[in-house]
Amino acid sequence: MTVKPLSAPACFWRRLRGSDRFAECVRVLLALGGIVAWSLFTGRFAEAIPALLGAIACALAETEDHWRNRLGTLLVTLACFALAAFAVEWLMPWPPLFALALPLATFALVMLGAASGRYATIAGATLILSVYTMIGSDLPGRAAPELLRQPLHLLLGAAWYGVLSLAWSALAPQLAIRLALARLFDALADYLEAKAALFAPLPGLDRDALQLALARQNERVVQALNDTRLVLIDRIGPRRPRGATAEKLQLYFVAQDIHERVSSSHYPYDALAEAFFHSDVLFRCEHLLRLQARDCRRRAEALRLHVAAPAGVAADAALDDVRSAIAALHGRCAPPAQALLHSLDALLRNMAAIQAQLAGGAAASTPAAGADSALQDPGPRSLGEAWARIRIQFTPQSLRFRHALRLALALLLGYAVLRAVHPQNGYWILLTTLLICQPSYGATRRRLLQRVAGTVAGLVAGWAALHLLPFGPAQLLLVLSGVVFFAARQRRYITATAAITLFVVLCFNQLGSGYEVMWPRLLDTLIGAAIAALATWFILPDWHRRQLSLVLADTVRSDARYLARIIAQYASGRLDDLAYRIARRDAHNAHAALGGVLANLLREPDRHRQGGEQLLRFLTSAHTLLGHLSTLGAHRQRLAEPDVLEAVEQAGARAVAALDELADALATGAAVAAVGDEVGPAAAPGLAAAGPEIARLVLTQLGLVVAQRDRLAALGTEIAAGT
Template sequence: MKQLTSYLKQIPWLTSFRTAFLSNPNRLLSVKATFVIGLLIIIMVSFGLPFYAVTLGLGALAGALSETDDHPKGRLKSLALKVVSFAIASFSVELLQPYPVILGIGLSLSTIVFILIGGVSERFRGVTFGALLVGIYTMIGTQISPNWYLQPILLTSGAFIYGTFSYILLRIKPYSLLEEQLARGFAALSLYFNEKSKLFPSTKGEEKEIRTKLALLNVQTVEALDRCKEVLNSYGDSLKDQTPLKPYFYYFMVLQSLHERATSSHERYDLLSENSSNKDLIGGIRQLLKEISTATQRFGNSLLTGMPYKHPTAADWLIKAVSNSVKNNDLNPSLPIKLLIQNLSQSHYILKNIKENYNNISLPKLEKETRSYYQIFKLQLNIDHPKMRYALKLSLAFLISYATYKYFNIEKGEWIVLTVLLVLQPSYSETRKFLLQRILGTLAGVVSGIVIIKLFTFYGQIALMIASAYLFFFWLKRKYSISVIYVTFFVMCAFNIIANKGVDAMGPRLVDTVLGAFISFLVVRFLWPNWQYKKLPSLLSEAVLKNSAYLKAILNEYEKPLTDDLDYRIARREAHRADNALVKAWQNMQLDPKKHQKLKVTAFRLTYLNHALLSYLSALGAHRAQNNKQTLNILSFENHILKTLEEAFNWLTIEDNSQISHIEDDLEELRQLLHSKKEKAVRIEYSLLFNITEVTQRILKQAQLFKLAEGENANK
């Protein structure tokens, strides 16, 4: 066996295919789910049981969609919860079918309970979503089920079979979840580094456009970091001997460090580009960022494929060339460019030696949820809580959908309810995005599917159904509208296999999809639509508060560097989460109705400025390890900066606008203090602090305009 494996590894095209396949996590999930679904369908069809085939396949589909990223022990608990909740949901629907009024009310009330339970933890969220999905699948299949008890048994069995298969694979390779999540984090960071390389050189206009893209890419990176943390905590809580986790904890810490260095800014990039003393270095920095981007992507791929990591040789050459250029440059490049090169050199060194250093570290502490499940659940029992509002909206939409379907006796009307589950989101803008993608995807799937399915024989349709399952999972997290096309193919083939009515069912499916989307739109439009501009004041004040905490943590590190920097990492992560919330609000605002987009320009400026402020703070944090007080000279200005940020937060959270002039005076005093250094070289040492001050002042000016505009809108 070993000889065969060794021989296969020597075949170039086979090695290339294996590497390309394994380097995409979406392919791994797709193959796992498709294998189980395909196996169940083929076995049942071969026994002449098409209804069993499709229903088991749907159960496996629901099981895959509701799967959570847990340590094997946690995955086993999740599977047990899933089987119980799926069985309860499906049996309840079957038993209440003769009593539509009770079923409608039960569906509505159970939805509230499921959503609130799902809000307690990620594990429960997956299980409760799957339970709602299985309940609706049961409604869809009731009319064609030979016996009332068959669907609950088959749907639950399909989910159990998939869960068992997935659990066995996880046992065979128990750390694959950690490797996958870390790989996603390094891939997201690679995109960030690559986009940032475009800043060298850049004009002021180009810088603004690129910074906006970087803010959006930062959302993906921070979310990937959060998922890595949750999976690491899951493993850490389940293992007594945590020695095997050492490399993964180390890679996570490296990922966080690289992210801080990637997001840091030492100066406005247009000014760095215009400075003649930096001219010879700009091109080298651009190429070096590209090589670091390549390195992060390569390391992520090595985690997925098991292939040895090879650091780009060009990065070594570039580091030497850029460093020598700094030493031999008669024009004496500015301090910000020197600090930037120092930052990139450290990133290069970390990646180059990433496989060698993890044995020398102790396991770091990670942020954990300290509240009990009961405390989190109780917190949601408030009409103003976002999760409660979402539960009520979804519950009402289900009730309207089910009542419409029953009252008008709509053919295949259960799909109206299914559409509501899949498109209705907590806010108007998010719902609108999913709604359009769902309708367009279904329309494209119906039109193309009717043409394609006529070309296939019975067994060809089985093959198409299995292929559609694979493509559905592959595109699900990449582009929702495309995934909808393939799930439409899947459904069409399923109905053809059961009763040769796949094409006939597509007309009602399209109508029901439009009806479900319309009901979702009405509910989310008139019941707590959650307009983005209304969230901006609280989001901005939260961002300023978290930036202040981040700066305090940085200053603490400069004064007394700690061996365990948990508090620092928490403060940094919270600042990035607050920044991401601002970015998402601005992004989602563009989907709100025009009359609620009046402050879109201000929202963009606030988003841009806050991300710029966070990047300057990140630069301070990235250099904290050197503890170079003489170079950065920040401690003497600690009180001025913190006082300004705290007063800014207080001003944003109260109605009294008189305090703004006092804050502006403090900022101006700080600007003058920084400018008072007469020697140009010394002033440059304060460039980071100057930029932090300037950006804070600009944020306050935009916030002031926002408050005025908000007041005018309220008066109207």
């Protein structure tokens, strides 16, 4: 039966409905549209503007919670909003008191984010609402007896959006999980594509550059895994998962297993390309990985559209082709070296396991779907634990403490400037400083350029709208600009800034001051951007080279813990229990953090990013080491022979000790000796030659781990010398 192709409008609607931002944009459209409709019906435009700002602030504070947890989060958010809005209104007539309270409140709210990501989101939105309250105080036509009505309208707007959010969450409880899993499988597809590029046996291919791209793509997969885990923890809670939630949990474990297998590196790719340059086996492997990437994308699309994922028939055929090609290599009169063939056999088993996971989905019979399906909840379990997390950050060495102090002083400076330059419409200085000032120099510089460019574009669009559009379409454009802001704010910040600038111009135009607000908006943006830049440069600057040694050490130390958990399972058998999954996640998180630090460091001024080439090589080599660890994890199984197990455990213990030794040396800047052939096939020649196949694989991988460890030691010495 032929399937009738969808029309262009139907395809567009499917893509739109499956977008990650669709649900939030619809909620924002309903919230802003409802407020504007109320203002048109009542004619109370001045009161609608604070309500619009309150709805936007509440949307910024939104987290992907189940409706029960979202209700509690909403109540906390409204309480913080009320305290901030009324405090601003009460203190603004007394500038000295306001100048004292502003940095203290800013510091407290930023430090509150140390408790958990949820509190950090609420704290950031509360700071934004505080500045919205200040901006609302500049609205023309406000009488002094009515000043305290603005916080009420801000809260009503926030509550209105909160009600819509609660209703949406209750009506579509699985939507957030499906979207998170879809983003995860999209990230896995990109990772598979990046991994496939390594298998091309082409002369002159820069595999170090490909490894670097693979390491950076791995950061996106790790972030997607972490985001999905948080959504699942919120939905499951202390209960045993049931029904659709249990299926989504198993699909998350499938994605975890695929990630570990795709991360695996069975043999150096340069050696494989050289040995099989005249064979088609690597091309077949590359083709299979690309087909599996396509199947991951199809599964992501199926999750977004809530339909069944199509079967990967082409990938099954490609897997058979790889199997036949490897069998032909074994049957040659002069076969390649046994070590290479063993690596290809292990690679085939790994890709076959990935294909089985993709074909089975949530119903796949995977070890990850076994008895231990617990997830580690990163949130605080009590107020005491939350306070303990905050208190531990009260040290000048803490990045959060430094950012909180920097932002507090920057806003205080901005307030002093606006009092000196132009108190009327000057609070956009504070909003710009708040939004531009980021924890790192690189992020601040990027946000500064995007903010200024977006503001200019938004003012041009606002000027055109005021000239060309009558009142009714301008009201509609006001709502649409707010929706565009939320649609673009995570991926296209310039567009988002332009949209929210247009939104502000149209809001003030409802009161007859649309043109008058344009130049102050531009001037305040430039002043606020300059203050944010100066604060990032001069107030406790966080140049990433200062923390580099600790980040390098933590990466290697997390690898050592991961390896220790892997080796233990060769005695007990494969089991994806909570302890093992925590060790694996910590290792990948540490590598992702290393990539983030390196990316930020390379954006810093020249004098702070010396030795960038060595750092890039360190990141590439560290990711290669993680690939060999993932290979050991992907092929875990119980070793029945006591003498074989003892040899593997001894070799594993020496490799773990070598990694721990390197971590200590990186933390202190000391030199460390190379391990060489003390671990690996050369250390146990009898077992490597005649032992079980799995033992040979483990010894080979441990030898490759130690080789990368020695390379990291040499690079660490070069980096320490250049610091």
